[in-house]
Amino acid sequence: MEYASIEREIHIDAPPEVVFEVVTQPEHVRVWWENETDIPPTPGATGEMVWGDADTPRAHVTPMTVVVAEPPRLFTFRWTHPAAETPVDGNSLLVTFELVPVGTGTLLKMTETGFRERGWETAVLEETYADHVSGWAYFVPRIAARAEALVAAR
Numbered sequence: 648m649e650y651a652s653i654e655r656e657i658h659i660d661a662p663p664e665v666v667f668e669v670v671t672q673p674e675h676v677r678v679w680w681e682n683e684t685d686i687p688p689t690p691g692a693t694g695e696m697v698w699g700d701a702d703t704p705r706a707h708v709t710p711m712t713v714v715v716a717e718p719p720r721l722f723t724f725r726w727t728h729p730a731a732e733t734p735v736d737g738n739s740l741l742v743t744f745e746l747v748p749v750g751t752g753t754l755l756k757m758t759e760t761g762f763r764e765r766g767w768e769t770a771v772l773e774e775t776y777a778d779h780v781s782g783w784a785y786f787v788p789r790i791a792a793r794a795e796a797l798v799a800a801r
Contacts, residue, residue: 650776652760655787659753661794663746664717668755669794670744671722680788688716696726710734720746737764740779753794757787 649755659666669675671688686694692713699706712734722744725734732738740761747754762776 648773648776650762650772652758652762653776653780653783654758655755655783657755657787657791658749659755659791659794660751661753661798662792663748663750665724665797666746666755666790667719669790669797670746670755671716671718674795676799677757679793680786684711684713686713688718688722689713690716708762712739714741715743722746736761737766740765755787755790757783761784 650702652769661669669679673686676682676684680696681698683697683699684694686692686696690713696709696711697705697707708730709726710728710730711726712728713722713724713725715721725739725740725741730733738772741761743756743758743760745756745758747756759779762772762779765772765775767775
């Protein structure tokens, strides 16, 4: 296995504007990604993604920086870099959400890259990659469900 990238595609019965809102707005990200965040979808915006529970509210904290926000078609961010460092190739992973209109819906294409470039030892690379593969397999369908629920409620 090359551990180069993770790719997911899903058709969503919602227009790109709604899907972009779900992928970028903190109130929706909190629902589908089950974390706390307040990062606005503005290039250069920085902040944290925080996962936890009542016993350990900040069990996992990951810095995040928005790279590209072009509503309603493209959203890109870097994450997992050390908190004290600026995210660049080699110290962070790059996630891209491309939204393609298809009829009245949207084809969401998600790609995450940068695993090999991190320079992790093999065991860390394999574990991190596997964790992200299973994570995106769980979370990408939740993006679709959230967007479709918003359309149904409007």
